[in-house]
Amino acid sequence: xxxxxxxxxxxxxxxxxxxxxxxxxxxxxxxxxxxxxxxxxxxxxxxxxxxxxxxxxxxxxxxxxxxxxxxxxxxxxxxxxxxxxxxxxxxxxxxxxxxxxxxxxxxxxxxxxxxxxxxxxxxxxxxxxxxxxxxxxxxxxxxxxxxxxxxxxxxxxxxxxxxxxxxxxxxxxxxxxxxxxxxxxxxxxxxxxxxxxxxxxxxxxxxxxxxxxxxxxxxxxxxxxxxxxxxxxxxxxxxxxxxxxxxxxxxxxxxxxxxxxxxxxxxxxxxxxxxxxxxxxxxxxxxxxxxxxxxxxxxxxxxxxxxxxxxxxxxxxxxxxxxxxxxxxxxxxxxxxxxxxxxxxxxxxxxxxxxxxxxxxxx
Ligand SMILES: [Zn+2]
Ligand SMILES: [Zn+2]
Numbered sequence: 154x155x156x157x158x159x160x161x162x163x164x165x166x167x168x169x170x171x172x173x174x175x176x177x178x179x180x181x182x183x184x185x186x187x188x189x190x191x192x193x194x195x196x197x198x199x200x201x202x203x204x205x206x207x208x209x210x211x212x213x214x215x216x217x218x219x220x221x222x223x224x225x226x227x228x229x230x231x232x233x234x235x236x237x238x239x240x241x242x243x244x245x246x247x248x249x250x251x252x253x254x255x256x257x258x259x260x261x262x263x264x265x266x267x268x269x270x271x272x273x274x275x276x277x278x279x280x281x282x283x284x285x286x287x288x289x290x291x292x293x294x295x296x297x298x299x300x301x302x303x304x305x306x307x308x309x310x311x312x313x314x315x316x317x318x319x320x321x322x323x324x325x326x327x328x329x330x331x332x333x334x335x336x337x338x339x340x341x342x343x344x345x346x347x348x349x350x351x352x353x354x355x356x357x358x359x360x361x362x363x364x365x366x367x368x369x370x371x372x373x374x375x376x377x378x379x380x381x382x383x384x385x386x387x388x389x390x391x392x393x394x395x396x397x398x399x400x401x402x403x404x405x406x407x408x409x410x411x412x413x414x415x416x417x418x419x420x421x422x423x424x425x426x427x428x429x430x431x432x433x434x435x436x437x438x439x440x441x442x443x444x445x446x447x448x449x450x451x452x453x454x455x456x457x458x459x460x461x462x463x464x465x466x467x468x469x470x471x472x473x474x475x476x477x478x479x480x481x482x483x484x485x486x487x488x489x490x491x492x493x494x495x496x497x498x499x500x501x502x503x504x505x506x507x508x509x510x511x512x513x514x515x516x
Pocket of ligand 2: 162164192218271355
């Protein structure tokens with residue numbers, strides 16, 4: 154398998170981020186990323202301006218983040234050349250899509266786009282001046298995936314008066330794990346149909362004056378690129394830095410994300426390159442995102458390999474069924490359902506795989 158490491162959900166000066174795409178790509182290159190996925194709010198202008206290409210050796214994929222007229226139901230969209238629906242300026246000066254969220258999600262899928270629900274369970278309990286943008290349209294069935302981990306949401310949600318300074322100065326230290334509510338929701342939906350989990354940084358590099366006198370750039374892009382990453386796996390080599398293969402390479406990356414052949418990892422706790430979760434069944438190997446149709450009496454074997462020692466946990470239909478400290482773990486998948494893996498280091502979330510589905514006797 155070939156593996157590529159990317160950062161998803163990034164804002165630039167095309168919306169409310171503070172960095173130019175060239176500079177963001179340079180920061181990505183300096184932190185060893187293979188690809189970045191831009192998601193400025195309600196615009197594909199960077200694509201029209203020719204920024205979807207290899208910049209500083211990094212593949213820059215341009216998507217956008219759409220929201221509805223109430224500025225809720227944020228959705229990350231990739232693989233389209235035009236925005237879906239028409240837009241209107243909201244009271245706060247930002248744009249809103251006039252379509253109902255359920256309709257933009259469906260239309261994006263029908264037009265061949267790939268979409269992920271952004272920061273689904275966002276709450277803002279403590280922090281004044283920051284509004285929450287949760288996903289509310291759960292009766293939609295057409296989204297391809299969910300952002301199971303969003304750096305920005307977790308960072309803001311855990312902030313209080315006493316840890317504020319610490320969080321500003323060490324934006325990576327305070328990131329512990331995806332929201333348990335989101336993981337639970339993901340596992341429930343995954344039992345009904347395939348839904349991919351991805352990680353996002355939601356990078357803006359906001360500048361803010363702290364304690365009235367010094368200016369701090371909150372989360373410089375380069376710092377954030379050392380946090381939550383999404384790694385994709387491919388059977389064939391994607392020559393990711395070749396400009397002339399760009400469209401084909403982009404479809405391979407979007408295809409892997411849509412299929413769930415990917416995992417999310419917090420780089421702060423170690424480079425997750427080399428993590429593998431697959432199943433042996435008969436003479437075939439099945440990967441994350443795959444479904445295994447088993448014959449009576451035959452059971453797949455789940456195999457996990459991790460590049461560094463950690464607490465490996467197997468989650469079956471939303472419940473932890475086994476765990477082990479070390480660098481590998483195997484398990485007979487005796488029951489029908491969805492299996493995924495979590496790796497923890499010192500009680501901090503490190504790697505979160507996608508599901509492998511097992512159907513025994515057609516169930
Ligand atoms: Zn958003
Ligand atoms: Zn965003």
